Amino acid sequence: MASIVCEEDLSDEFDVFGIELENSDCIDKLKELCVTYRLDASDIATEWVAFSQSKKIQSLCAGSLEMFERERLSKKTPKTPKTSTSKNSSVIYDLNTIDQGVDDDEAVALYESYSTLTPKAKTTGGQKRQLTPENVPLKRFTGSSRSPVIPFSPASFSPAGQNTPSQKYASRTNAGDVVCSFGGSDNAVWTGQGQGCSIHSYDSSADLPERFKYMFQKLTDKAFVLNDLIEDMSSELKQTHNIVDLAHVALPTQEPVCVVGRICCDSNGKLNSKSVLLEGSRETSAGKTIPLDLSQLPSYSLFPGQIVAVEGVNSTGNMFVASKIFENVCVPPPATSVKTENVPLSLVVAAGPFTTSDTLTYDPLADFLKYIHRDKPDLCILLGPFVDIKNEEIEKCSLTCSYTDLFQSRLQQIVSITERINCHLVVVPSQRDIHHDSVYPQPPFNMPNLQAKNVQFVSDPCTLVINNTVFSITSTDILFHLGAEEVSFPPGSADRLGRLTNHLLMQHSYYPLYPPSEEVCVDFDHFEQAGRIPVKPHVLIVPSDLRYFIKDIKGCCCVNPGRLAKGQVGGTYCRLVITPSGSQSPNIAAQVIRV
Structure with missing residues (x-):
């Protein structure tokens, strides 16, 4: 006989899939279905999730439950009730037998047994099994994968791949909350001063044109670029650590030697401590590779593509048994000095997507523009995607206009507001912009018909000098890609987000990962110049799907402003005030705020 399921059991089971049961009519209907089709709370929850995903039903209501019963449950054979094996009982009790002559005492005892059922009585000790209708264990409970684990729920199927809360963007209650602070933010004046901004590239020779041919690279040219990266880093490591000579990585030796090479993985899987290879340069090692034994090292943090100097035997x-890994050399500080006049620069930084994953209404962008109009910052830096390839409406091809027209209309809206308040605008493209070139490094947007003097289109990545303050900017989610491939020891040690960001400064590269993520098409002909970080910037902007942060790393203010929209809810943006101090580094106050 199927037990009457209580409301708490149903709430617990549906909560596993991110579904909240708030409607009493739905709860009563679910109880009725459990009794009718002899299902427990776990069965009804998994059956509903399978049905709702196959039919793409977004909400649980009375109408959808009727469809659920008609199209799924009614086609299933009800479970056969178990016959009691007790010597004193040969009757199968159900609602029909109670009405057909069971005496009052037995009926009362039977009804009381329903009220005594609790979640504790239902469970058999230990954690509940959480299975799909086909009894396939969830990935969440079967181990780790190469990408961050997302709990199985209807919201987890959103195109943006975010762990989205159940509330929608319009019903949020935390707009304007400050979630992260840096420097003297309590006394900072966030309103702009109405001053002009001087914006130019740090190295004009590394600028990308608006149009260029890409992905025509030869394998030999690519090999030369990869080898040059090792050679350049080798010379800096030798000079910094006073290394007299570099040995061949694969030649046997009984004495400790120093070698320099690129970290590689011996297979197509994720890098681990047993699969690390070291690839030497052509000049010192003829491009040979050798397995690297890390068992003697007290700590390490490695990823494919990282160039390191190693001492060992x-x-x-x-097999090269490593006894020491030399610390890499940070990029040198900029040659320019910050202006001595005490005129602060107010700016805001926001990274796309600028609309929620289920619509193209750009509500988060509209709310962000309200803040700009209110506080009138001197500078606004916007990083793509502006027309996100992962948006649900884009994937369904439901647009009635072209992608370029959609982008231009939204950009014109931004330009009109920023131009009115004398706010300079810097626009950075993204790999996820469906209307733009999907290559890295990525050329700037080309909009010859846009008549606006306050807008500057730059490439991804780029190094800018704004009022003598050096900014390094990239919209590609290198932190997320590094985090998926990095292996570190001891596990969970130090600040992971800071460590990932530190790799960029230490490797002198906006994208040091090799081979790159499948989402990134690297053109190495242009990467050698445009993909390097030339100097240690005062501000490094690296938006990511990982948690927002503002950190001081090696004297550089590193900022992850988060995404303005995360799935179907609002995200975050960052505001900064940079005050020149007359020294090499300015005073920076910053906050990350929910939109």
């Missing part, structure tokens, strides 16, 4: 020629 290669006694057999088949």
Whole structure:
């Protein structure tokens, strides 16, 4: 006999899939279905999730439950009730037998047994099994994968791939909350001074044109670029750590030697401590690779593509046993000095997507523009995607205009507001912009018909000098890609987000990962110049799907402003006030705010 399911059991089981049961009519209907079709709370929850996903039903209501019963449950054979094996009981009790002559005492005892059922009585000790209708264990409970784990729920199927809360953007209650602060933010004046901004590239020779041919690279040219990266880093490591000579990575030796090379993985899987290879340069090692034994190291943090100097012994020629990994050299500070006049620069930074994943109404962008109009910052830096390839409406091809027209209409809206308040605008493209070139490094947007003097289109990545303050900017989510491939020891040590950001400064590269993520098409002909970080910036902007942060790393203010829209809810943006101090580094106050 199927037990009458209580409301608490149903709430617990549906909560596993991110579904909140708030409507009493729906709860009563679910109880009725459990009794009719002899299902427990776990069964009805998994059956509903399977049905709702196959039919793409967004909400649980009376109408959808009737469809659920008609199209799924009614087609299933009800579970056969188990016959009691007790010597004193040969009757199968159900609602029909109670009405057909069971005496009052037995009926009362039977009804009381329903009220005594609790979640504790239902469980059999230990954690509940959480299975799909086909009894396939969820990935959440079967181990780690290469990408961050997302709990299985209807919201987890959103195109943006975010762990989205159940509330929608319009019903949010935390707009304007400050979630992260840096420097003297309590006394900072966030309103702009109405001053002009001087914006130019740090190295004009590294600028990308608006149009260029890409992905015509030869394998030999690519190999030369990868080898040059090792050679350049080798010379800096030798000079910094006073390394007299570099040895061949694969030649046997009984004495400790120093070698320099690129970290590689011996397979197509994720890098781990047993799969690390070291690839030497052509000049010192003829491009040979050798397995790297990390068992003697007290700590390390490695990823594919990282260039390192290692000290150790290669006694057999088949394995290099590392005893020390030298710390990489940080990029040098900029040659320019910050202006001495005490005129602060107020700016805001926001990264796309600028609309929620289920619409193209751009409500988060509209709310962000309200803030700009209110506080009138001197500078606004916007990073794509502006027309996100992962948006649900884009994937369904439901647009009635072209992608370029959609982008231009939204940009014109931004330009009209910023131009009115004398706010300069810097626009950075993204790999996820469906209307733009999907290549890295990425050329700037080309809009010859836009008549606006306050807008500057730049490439991804780029290094800018704004009022003598150096900014390094990239919209590509390198932190997320590094985090998926990095191996570190001891596990969970130090600040992970700070460590990932530090890799960029230490490797002198906006994208040091090699091979790159499948989402990124790297053109190495242009990467050698445009993909390097030339100097240590005063501000490094690296938006990511990882948690927002503002950190001081090696004297550089590193900012992840988060995304303005995260799935179907609002995200965050960052505001900064930079006050020149007359020294090499300015005073920076910053906050990350919910839109």
